Each structure stands twice: as structure tokens, then as C-alpha cells.
Amino acid sequence: MDRLLNVVTGMSALLIVLVLFSVRRARIRVEYSVAWLAGAVALLALSRASGLLHVIADLLGVADPPLALLLIVGCVFLIIFYRFSLIISQLKDDNIALAQRVAILEYHIESLKDRAAGF
Amino acid sequence: MKAPEQAEKLLILVPAYNEEGAIRGVVEAVKQVMPGTPVLVVDDCSKDSTVAQARSADASVLPLPHHLGLGGCVQAGYKLAFELGYEFVIRVDGDGQHDARDIPKILEALRASGCEMVIGSRYVNGTNGGTSWLRAAGIRFFRTVLRPILGKSVRDPTSGFVGVNRSALAVFSRSFPLEYPEIEALVVLQRRRFKFVEVPCHMLPRRTGRSTITPMKSIYYIVHVLLGVFVNVLKYERRIPTESRRS
Numbered sequence: 107m108d109r110l111l112n113v114v115t116g117m118s119a120l121l122i123v124l125v126l127f128s129v130r131r132a133r134i135r136v137e138y139s140v141a142w143l144a145g146a147v148a149l150l151a152l153s154r155a156s157g158l159l160h161v162i163a164d165l166l167g168v169a170d171p172p173l174a175l176l177l178i179v180g181c182v183f184l185i186i187f188y189r190f191s192l193i194i195s196q197l198k199d200d201n202i203a204l205a206q207r208v209a210i211l212e213y214h215i216e217s218l219k220d221r222a223a224g225f
Numbered sequence: 226m227k228a229p230e231q232a233e234k235l236l237i238l239v240p241a242y243n244e245e246g247a248i249r250g251v252v253e254a255v256k257q258v259m260p261g262t263p264v265l266v267v268d269d270c271s272k273d274s275t276v277a278q279a280r281s282a283d284a285s286v287l288p289l290p291h292h293l294g295l296g297g298c299v300q301a302g303y304k305l306a307f308e309l310g311y312e313f314v315i316r317v318d319g320d321g322q323h324d325a326r327d328i329p330k331i332l333e334a335l336r337a338s339g340c341e342m343v344i345g346s347r348y349v350n351g352t353n354g355g356t357s358w359l360r361a362a363g364i365r366f367f368r369t370v371l372r373p374i375l376g377k378s379v380r381d382p383t384s385g386f387v388g389v390n391r392s393a394l395a396v397f398s399r400s401f402p403l404e405y406p407e408i409e410a411l412v413v414l415q416r417r418r419f420k421f422v423e424v425p426c427h428m429l430p431r432r433t434g435r436s437t438i439t440p441m442k443s444i445y446y447i448v449h450v451l452l453g454v455f456v457n458v459l460k461y462e463r464r465i466p467t468e469s470r471r472s
Binding site: 202205206208209210212213 | 285287288289290291293297300301304305308403
């Protein structure tokens with residue numbers, strides 16, 4: 107099971123590097139990188155702090171601490187996905203409203219042009 | 226198209242996406258039945274010559290900057306109609322399945338019934354226009370689901386041949402279902418205690434092209450709409466006071 111903890115450590119470190127790299131290249135906005143970084147740092151810390159992991163495993167009633175860590179990984183990513191689903195939904199609504207507004211304004215501009223041209 | 230005079234308060238709204246083969250005929254049929262009534266084609270960023278065809282038939286065109294889907298497309302038309310002060314809007318699909326000769330019937334029902342929405346129904350003494358068994362089964366299913374929610378039976382809840390008055394227009398300008406709007410729109414209206422009535426209408430076969438509905442898409446449709454219905458039932462929105470509805 108130590109191997110599983112090492113894998114989680116490696117994946118968390120990789121995720122942190124990937125997110126920082128993406129932020130540096132302006133592929134992810136800073137505000138959206140925070141959830142990923144916070145999640146990855148928490149997983150990294152938990153995978154290295156076996157004492158804390160044992161306490162959490164006891165609290166959750168899970169016999170094996172690495173399994174508790176996997177459970178936490180799943181929960182962390184579910185929360186992050188939920189947060190991004192909210193953001194995407196809001197962006198989609200805004201995008202539709204904006205597209206409709208642009209179309210309507212263009213329509214009004216064309217109508218004014220036609221009227222000015224004497225149609 | 227300009228803001229309506231007192232006498233002409235009706236707008237015919239035609240949402241269209243890649244309907245170059247049908248749109249001209251649809252607009253001409255509407256203009257033949259309702260001479261002088263403005264026709265607005267809302268083009269959902271078609272890849273073909275729908276816009277040019279609609280303009281050649283002397284319709285006003287509202288071209289969307291990118292593809293929004295049916296609900297977003299119809300809502301754009303509702304928003305413009307509301308801004309321009311129209312009292313009634315009747316939606317006619319751009320594929321030619323709705324018989325323009327039924328428009329006066331819908332308008333008359335809108336004026337006479339006092340209902341906020343009138344649905345052109347293929348199942349109230351009308352002919353069904355060759356509805357597939359799959360669609361007919363879906364309609365029966367949604368009829369059953371909607372009955373307790375709406376408090377009355379709706380024979381053809383998937384019909385897009387609908388007329389709305391200004392009160393409904395005000396609501397739909399702000400809140401309109403985006404992907405498969407017909408059924409959810411009924412629930413949106415019910416939440417505001419608005420009324421609807423069905424009038425018999427004829428549905429025609431598509432003028433060109435063919436339906437892209439597959440069994441898989443039908444299942445997705447059913448799940449999506451069911452979810453949308455229940456979300457709308459549970460949604461908390463401030464009720465619009467009756468007095469301000471009429472303004």
C-alpha cells in the first residue's frame with residue numbers, strides 16, 4: 107500500500123507542476139487554478155503524513171489508510187468538478203445572453219441604417 | 226421590420242437552422258395567409274444560404290453570431306419582439322411542418338381566450354402529419370407526466386406551433402428553456418399561473434431534408450426534458466405580480 111501512497115504523491119506533484127505551468131503560459135486563469143492547486147497540495151500532504159492519514163481513516167471507519175486517501179481523492183475531485191460545472195453553466199448562460207444581445211443590437215443598427223438610407 | 230403600429234401587433238417568428246430548401250416557401254406561405262404581418266426569421270448561424278433565402282422572400286432576419294440551439298434561437302426572437310412592443314408572437318418552424326393557414330386560428334384563440342399561450346395541436350381534431358410511433362409514444366408519455374404538474378391535460382406538448390401574448394413574452398424574454406424548449410416552456414408558464422389552450426392544427430411533412438432524430442437521441446431527449454421539467458418545478462423564482470404582468 108506504500109506504493110499506492112507513492113503513486114498519489116507522484117500524481118499530486120505532477121498535477122501541481124502541470125497547473126503551475128499552465129498558469130504561467132496563461133492557459134488557466136489564476137482564479138481557476140486555485141481549486142486544482144489546493145486539491146493537489148492537500149493530497150500531497152496527506153500521502154506523506156501517515157499519522158494524519160491513520161487518524162482520518164479511523165474517523166471514516168476505513169480499515170486501510172491508503173483506501174481512505176483514495177476516498178478523499180474522489181471527494182476532492184468531485185467537489186472540483188462540481189465547482190467547474192457551476193462555472194461552465196454560468197458562462198454558457200452569459201454567452202447565450204451575450205450572443206442574443208449582439209444579434210439584437212446588430213439588428214437595430216441595420217434598421218437604423220436602412221431608415222437613414224430612406225427605406 | 227419596425228416597431229408595430231397600433232393595428233399590427235402580431236409578429237410571426239420563424240426559427241431556422243440550415244433550412245435553405247424550405248425557408249423561402251415558409252415565409253411566402255405566411256405572407257400569403259397574413260399579408261402585411263411582419264415575419265422575423267431568426268437564423269441560428271446556418272451554414273447554408275438560409276439567411277439569403279429568407280431575405281429574398283422579404284422577411285426580416287435576425288442572424289445569431291453563433292449556434293445557440295432551438296431555445297436560444299427562439300428566445301432571441303422573443304427578446305426582440307418584446308423590445309419592439311409586439312403584443313402577440315406566433316412561432317412557425319422553418320422546416321415547413323406547420324401549416325400557415327392555421328395561424329389565424331391561433332391568433333383568434335390568443336385574442337379571444339385570454340390565455341397567455343395557444344398551442345397548435347395535431348391531436349385536437351387535426352391530422353398528425355405522419356407522426357412516427359416513437360414520437361407518438363413520447364408524446365403520450367409526456368402527456369401523462371405533465372397532467373398532474375399542469376393541472377390539465379395537454380394533447381400535444383411537443384408542438385412548436387405556438388402563439389404567446391405579451392405577458393408570456395415578458396417571461397420568455399427573461400427565462401426560456403434552451404435545448405428542447407416546448408415542454409419545459411409549459412412548466413415555466415404554469416409556475417406563473419399562466420393559462421394555455423390548444424387549437425387543432427394540421428402538421429405537414431418536412432419540405433426538405435429529413436429529421437435527425439434517432440432512437441438514441443430520443444432517449445437523451447426524454448431524459449433531458451424530464452430533468453428540465455422537474456428542475457423547473459423545483460426552481461425558486463419570484464412570482465410576477467398579476468398587475469405587472471399586463472404592463
